[in-house]
Amino acid sequence: MRRTVAVVLIALGVFFLAFAPMMRTWMSSSLMKTPLDYYSQTVNEGEVDYFNIEDVEPVENARVEAHSTIRADVASSTDDTVVWDQFTWIKDADTDFGISSTSRRAGHDRVTGEAVDCCDAMINDEAATQAGILWKFPFFPEQRDYDFYETTVQEVVPMEFQGVEDIEGVETYRYVQTVEPTTVGERTIPRSVAGLEGDGDITGDEQFSIVRTYWVDAVTGTPIKVSEDQHRVVVYEGEEVLTLLSGELTFDEASVQDKIQSSEQGRTLLPLLRTTIPVGSLIVGVGLIAIATVLLIAGRRGAH
Structure with a gap:
């Protein structure tokens, strides 16, 4: 069970890590x-x-x-x-x-x-x-x-x-x-x-x-x-x-x-897309992968 949860968390973590640069480059650049x-x-x-x-x-x-x-x-x-x-x-x-x-x-x-x-x-x-x-x-x-x-x-x-x-x-x-x-x-x-x-x-x-x-x-x-x-x-x-x-x-x-x-829309959205959301996504991604790693390690110890 822990392994399944860990795999899901790793997948989500990778998604958020990939999402961060996409928000900063592709989505913000379009605006x-x-x-x-x-x-x-x-x-x-x-x-x-x-x-x-x-x-x-x-x-x-x-x-x-x-x-x-x-x-x-x-x-x-x-x-x-x-x-x-x-x-x-x-x-x-x-x-x-x-x-x-x-x-x-x-x-x-x-x-x-x-x-x-x-x-x-x-x-x-x-x-x-x-x-x-x-x-x-x-x-x-x-x-x-x-x-x-x-x-x-x-x-x-x-x-x-x-x-x-x-x-x-x-x-x-x-x-x-x-x-x-x-x-x-x-x-x-x-x-x-x-x-x-x-x-x-x-x-x-x-x-x-x-x-x-x-x-x-x-x-x-x-x-x-x-x-x-x-x-x-x-x-x-x-x-x-x-x-x-x-x-x-x-x-x-x-x-x-x-x-x-x-200029209000750009002044509001661009900082979010270029900084706030990408940084938040990186933090969430790293956090999810860290939790998954802990679960995997704990699972291996429990197996022994």
């Missing part, structure tokens, strides 16, 4: 992928100075919103790569004046978030080969710097890890990307707009700088909160003569809550 039907709408808000090109005058301390929509292109995506289309519209929240708009398309790895060169990647309808992390960080991001693609200067600029913070009960890693003033084009404006004497126009360099902060879910890699403090100006003969856009825009509360809710 550690960005959805192919991903869709997101976010709003960044803040007080900003900008130049109204219709009224040809600067506007100070305006209440500004940046509305961003991301939609996955299911037809162009694969099991390993998801393709996203993004459109962002920045407007004066009080007057509805459209300050600027941008569009973007790129493919990225569904697990790591790194760029994949495919699928007619573009920025503002111009072909653009993108690299590094594009939008989302990898699952279980590390406390280190990451290469992150900046779309205005169209270069990879490091996202530097700067600490762990709690965002409404969610553990996040804070990463900061700093782009120093960079010339991104030219802008021709009237001398009067630039505050210069005389008639006619001047052509100056359009310079862009930004400090971008991501608070990233420590499990799913989802940005829970995003802040962008940007400065876009016209520089003429070494002097800033016109502010095109300057100020900090941050996720509004609805956007933060949406990101918290959309």
